[in-house]
Amino acid sequence: MTVGRDRAPGWAPARRRIEASAHFSGPDGPRPRLRKAIFTRLLDLFAWGLRLTPLHGRGVRNALDLRRAEFDVEVSGLPPSFDGYRILHVSDTHLDVLPDLVPAARRLLDGIEVDLLAVTGDVLGDHHAPVALSAGLLMDALRGVSVRGPRLAILGNHDSEAMADTLESLGFDLIINRSIVIERDGDRLGVTGLDDVNSFYTEAARQALGSSQEACRIALIHSAEMADHAAAAGYALYLAGHTHGGQICLPGGRPVFSTLTRCRHGAVGLWRHGEMIGYTNSGLGVAYPPVRFNCRGEVAIITLRRPR
Ligand SMILES: [Fe+2]
Numbered sequence: 001m002t003v004g005r006d007r008a009p010g011w012a013p014a015r016r017r018i019e020a021s022a023h024f025s026g027p028d029g030p031r032p033r034l035r036k037a038i039f040t041r042l043l044d045l046f047a048w049g050l051r052l053t054p055l056h057g058r059g060v061r062n063a064l065d066l067r068r069a070e071f072d073v074e075v076s077g078l079p080p081s082f083d084g085y086r087i088l089h090v091s092d093t094h095l096d097v098l099p100d101l102v103p104a105a106r107r108l109l110d111g112i113e114v115d116l117l118a119v120t121g122d123v124l125g126d127h128h129a130p131v132a133l134s135a136g137l138l139m140d141a142l143r144g145v146s147v148r149g150p151r152l153a154i155l156g157n158h159d160s161e162a163m164a165d166t167l168e169s170l171g172f173d174l175i176i177n178r179s180i181v182i183e184r185d186g187d188r189l190g191v192t193g194l195d196d197v198n199s200f201y202t203e204a205a206r207q208a209l210g211s212s213q214e215a216c217r218i219a220l221i222h223s224a225e226m227a228d229h230a231a232a233a234g235y236a237l238y239l240a241g242h243t244h245g246g247q248i249c250l251p252g253g254r255p256v257f258s259t260l261t262r263c264r265h266g267a268v269g270l271w272r273h274g275e276m277i278g279y280t281n282s283g284l285g286v287a288y289p290p291v292r293f294n295c296r297g298e299v300a301i302i303t304l305r306r307p308r
Pocket of ligand 1: 092094156158242243244283287
């Protein structure tokens with residue numbers, strides 16, 4: 001792997017400015033914090049009411065009932081040496097919210113061997129939880145996984161700038177608004193990671209999509225909201241999370257609400273945007289309230305294949 005700076009120059013001060021400002025930032029401009037605050041209060045009310053019912057216990061049991069999704073993805077332009085390359089894709093762990101997910105995850109993950117680990121953000125759940133607690137629980141969950149190559153991570157909208165240092169200290173390569181190259185038997189695969197674009201978008205994120213000149217490129221972006229830009233920039237594969245698959249869904253898996261403001265076709269599972277294929281992971285963890293209905297949490301093992 002070609003190593004270099006883990007973050008783009010000037011990223012941290014810009015991130016801290018948005019964290020301290022009165023609004024979030026998305027690809028279409030400022031996003032008022034008030035809207036998210038109202039949504040959070042409504043969820044708190046829902047959670048309070050739910051706790052008074054037997055549905056709460058069932059919802060927590062559902063959240064602990066993780067699945068391991070294993071599937072092949074045909075990647076346009078994939079170099080021959082990467083045919084069969086295995087990626088463990090983990091997202092939205094939020095393990096401070098429901099630590100009992102750690103043993104549930106270990107039952108699915110222990111003994112797994114992969115070439116690349118990709119964590120696509122939202123390691124933190126509760127904004128008041130210690131960053132080190134959430135990151136430590138993630139490391140516990142991953143303890144039984146053997147990763148032959150890089151351990152890559154990006155940040156989500158729940159993660160503060162401090163999470164970058166913490167994950168780095170635990171052995172992750174943070175790719176924030178920059179690109180790296182993975183080399184294998186003389187072949188090259190580009191990987192570009194962006195900071196979260198749902199709440200912490202800056203122009204540097206969009207520019208970073210052009211920072212790799214590799215013929216075959218993967219994008220790691222917390223939400224699918226850059227799908228159009230990534231497809232236009234020629235990315236072959238886009239790995240995301242953020243939506244938790246809806247977390248609370250109607251029978252049949254239809255989410256009650258969407259947390260995507262744009263590119264909503266990338267809300268869950270496999271999707272396409274032009275020539276680019278995307279996968280939106282339903283997340284290992286949960287946001288408050290710590291329940292799932294009609295939507296299982298997951299870890300994904302994605303095997304890259306050359307098109308037949
Ligand atoms: Fe999340």
